[in-house]
Amino acid sequence: MVKTEFSIKDLENLSSVKAHTIRIWEKRYHLLEPDRTDTNIRKYDLESLKKLLNITYLYKAGYKISKLAGMTPAQIQSLIKEDMEIHAATYGLEMFKSAMLEFDGQKFDETLKNLLEKKSYSDVYSKIFVPLLNKTGVLWHIGSIDPSHEHFISEKIKHSLILETAKLKKQIVEKDFPIFILYLPSSEIHEISLLYAHYELVSNGFPTLYLGPNIPIESLKHVQKQMPNAVFVSYFTIQPETENLKSYIDSFQEQVGSKNELWILGNRVRTFETKHKNIKLFEAIDHFKNHLKKSF
Template identity: 35%
Template sequence: MSVYSIKDLEHLSGIKAHTLRIWEQRYGILNPVRTDTNIRTYGDEELKLVLNIAILQNRGDYKISEIAKMSDSERSAHLLRLSEGTLNFPDQIQALTIAMLELNEVMFQQLTNNIIRKYGFEDFLIHIIHPFMLRLGTLWLSGSVSPAQEHFISHLIRQKVMSEIDQLDLSLKPHAKKFLLYLPDGELHEISLLFANYLLRSRKHQVIYLGQSLPLDELVCAYDIFKPDYVLSVFTSRPNPEEINDYLVELTDKIPEAKLLLTGYQMMALEQEVPERIQVLNNFQDLIDLANAN
């Protein structure tokens, strides 16, 4: 079980710690465990409860006294009904977080299907899933999400994106550009690369998708065959900070003509200038602008 401080609950829910303490005293809705030094800590059930409260209360339809009396199943039912209406993007992200913590696939599918029907798949990716994945990264780094929970939600998101890609019309527009997508050797975080695959294909560019953990020599082989205009990758955990400069030098040397589009945590954290043919994508809007311009 994960352990959270009151500040963790505040950060993840947006509800002030002072307010949470008042609710704890007044309604008994939280059951902290105290450490040997008398510091309150909270578990997964408290986090799920606080996230539910944040969503239900944000709508203004429920008082905290009413929410405190609801069972877990009643709160979940109210949340799903709200998701069919006018939940805003932050609330949808909160709801997906609850589905992940509960390993609740039915809830995930209902939520995402409601969102896609209302906003369309691209807005679902950009405004909900991408911020959700950033939150997931924060939860992962803090130890607040188990590997099982992370694998569960990543697998469902991956399935959803691949299903949408399979439904795209793969005809190419006139003067379509050629994109080669891959992840470097040892890199397994594939979701963002799948997003890029969808965004480019939906704009009728030609895409070769090579996926996870590709050795550089194999990338060069594919590059020589396909001769792309752009090579795109996401550096989340690989190459590591000690290796990334040498990797970029070797990459630009072995891929001599294509424009290199790179993003991900390791690129965002890079302090020095990158070689001239590398364009760092700060967000998906950068990729959309580039794809729309070509």
């Protein structure tokens, strides 16, 4: 069952406003009117949570809570749209979070459209989507949101990455670049970061072949036979396990060969070192982006 009832602790986790402050706002400004359990514990519905998120966004933007408490929902929405010009990142975070909680795909799409009129997709991804996904992961693990919320927002972001990359694909002019083949290793399912690496490659004009998740090394041999000068790109989030990294790279060297470069991003390689010259490790996506610009 999808979560539609929230505790004051859930509201604190979702809005970053302390429970003590929420209680003060209720008592002093009648901001929210929670129901109570038989044991007098507050419980809030989705509308109360949405109201708090909207008000929190404006409060963080500098508006006084005494003024916000007296405004209608329509007035608050109007003020949010006006303020978006100044605080685009905060606006995006709160609107995407609201879209997630409501399973509102249209709100997600409209928010992204508004942001892309002012910012590049790369900026939206790094300054809004990444913090949103990090926050969502924490909220899921502590039980303040349902797994379906996390899946919804993740799939919307993945879909936006695919759409934006497809737009850029149409603009690629043939150049004397190697083709980049993107894949995730066996049992690795965290695809969003690889999709963003794909977006960056395409936005820089590189030809690509996107294979997606769960690709065993032996499958790469078949691709390499048809594209002998390919550069392989992967993102290791949870797989391979740290203790298996060396054996994975050794298998790549044996089955694909040292003539092809393998670029690896992700948490798994942050403390890993290799002596193989064709293996390039990137601790962060910015290092990957900088390397693209310097190498070709």
